[in-house]
Amino acid sequence: MVFFGALLALLGLVTLAFRDADVLGVPPLGLGIGLLVIGAASIGLGFLRRAQARRRRVARGEPExxxxxxxxxxxxxxxxxxxxxxxxxxxxxxxxxxxxxxxxxxxxxxxxxxxxxxxxxxxxxxxxxxxxxxxxxxxxxxxxxxxxxxxxxxxxxxx
Incomplete structure (x- = not known):
C-alpha cells in the first residue's frame, strides 16, 4: 500500500508539472492535487497497517x-x-x-x-x-x- 501510494503521489506530481490540458474533463491542477492527496493517504494507511500487523504478530508471540x-x-x-x-x-x-x-x-x-x-x-x-x-x-x-x-x-x- 505504501508503494502504491508513492506511485499515485508521483503521478500527481508529474501531472502537476507537465500536464497542460484537461484529463477526461478534469483540470490538471485538480487531478494532480487529488492524486497527491490520495497517494499521501495511501502511504499513511500503509504504514498504519504495517504497525498494526507487527503489534498483532508480537501479541501472538510470532517471531519477528x-x-x-x-x-x-x-x-x-x-x-x-x-x-x-x-x-x-x-x-x-x-x-x-x-x-x-x-x-x-x-x-x-x-x-x-x-x-x-x-x-x-x-x-x-x-x-x-x-x-x-x-x-x-x-x-x-x-x-x-x-x-x-x-x-x-x-x-x-x-x-
Whole structure:
C-alpha cells in the first residue's frame, strides 16, 4: 500500500508539472492535487497497517523477521535445504508448492489476462510477482530469526 501510494503521489506530481490540458474533463491542477492527496493517504494507511500487523504478530508471540534484502536473498537456498532435509518446520510444503506455481505462472506464456490488453495485461503478473517476493522475503526473515535463535541455544554460556 505504501508503494502504491508513492506511485499515485508521483503521478500527481508529474501531472502537476507537465500536464497542460484537461484529463477526461478534469483540470490538471485538480487531478494532480487529488492524486497527491490520495497517494499521501495511501502511504499513511500503509504504514498504519504495517504497525498494526507487527503489534498483532508480537501479541501472538510470532517471531519477528530479521535481515535486510541481501541477507534474506542469501538465506533462501539455506531455507529451502533446511525445509527439505533438516526438518525446519517454519516453511510448509504447501507454501513451497505455491512458490513453484507462481514461478511457473510468471515464466509461462499462458496468462489469466493476456498482455495484449494495455494496462490490465501486466497487472496479474505484477500481482503474482509482488506476492511471491513478499512471501519469500517474510519466510527467509523468519528463517534467519530461527537460525540466530538456534545458534544462541547451542552455544554454552561462559563460566
Amino acid at each position: 523477521p530479521i535481515g535486510n534484502v541481501f541477507d534474506r536473498a542469501r538465506a533462501l537456498p539455506r531455507l529451502l535445504r533446511a525445509a527439505r532435509k533438516d526438518g525446519y518446520q517454519g516453511l510448509p510444503k504447501g507454501r513451497m508448492a505455491l512458490w513453484g506455481f507462481a514461478l511457473v505462472y510468471l515464466v509461462s506464456p499462458i496468462d489469466v489476462i493476456p498482455e495484449l490488453l494495455p494496462i490490465l495485461g501486466v497487472t496479474d503478473d505484477a500481482g503474482v510477482a509482488v506476492w511471491l517476493l513478499s512471501s519469500v522475503s517474510a519466510a527467509t526473515g523468519v528463517y534467519l530469526r530461527w537460525e540466530k535463535d538456534r545458534k544462541g541455544q547451542t552455544q554454552l554460556p561462559p563460566t
